[in-house]
Amino acid sequence: GENVEQHPSTLSVQEGDSAVIKCTYSDSASNYFPWYKQELGKRPQLIIDIRSNVGEKKDQRIAVTLNKTAKHFSLHITETQPEDSAVYFCAASISPDTGFQKLVFGTGTRLLVSP
């Protein structure tokens, strides 16, 4: 069925370290993979996304990699800062029989960056 698995559920790092969050998806037709950041009590906000025709995308300290063969994609945050502390959600587009592509979200990773 339609499924996106996300690991780890919690991640604690020291300021300046790197953080990696991994997701796997089940629908081979998925072609859009966004990452959202949600600060406590706030709405999810898109931080980076990648399409299936690209293997890697970078934006300053964050990067996303995609392995279509293995059906997994990862978020990489380098030089972490305390303000990176939040819950991060991965998502994958799913194409049901209706033809409408919808997003299925992972269960989230709570990232804590300690000073």
Place this chain on the structure above:
Amino acid sequence: NAGVTQTPKFRVLKTGQSMTLLCAQDMNHEYMYWYRQDPGMGLRLIHYSVGEGTTAKGEVPDGYNVSRLKKQNFLLGLESAAPSQTSVYFCASSHGGFRGDTEAFFGQGTRLTVV
């Protein structure tokens, strides 16, 4: 530019009561969605709409109804609230479906408690 606005922000209901959550967007987006967010379960799609006058079921539609009478508004109704519907509800909108060329914008969320 307000983006996506949800009303109300908080609500406490008694079991069996009904209520309607309102989502309004001012970006002229065709697509609108209702998600619920529960601890450890990420964001799950309740219902969605691909345009004015259309609605469709998502992953967890039971117990909810929706209407999209105007392009800018997407209403989520609970006819007979149950404690299992205690959750944070997020509305989102996007210009198109998730085909890799559009971003979803989320509202600020509605925290609903059913006692």
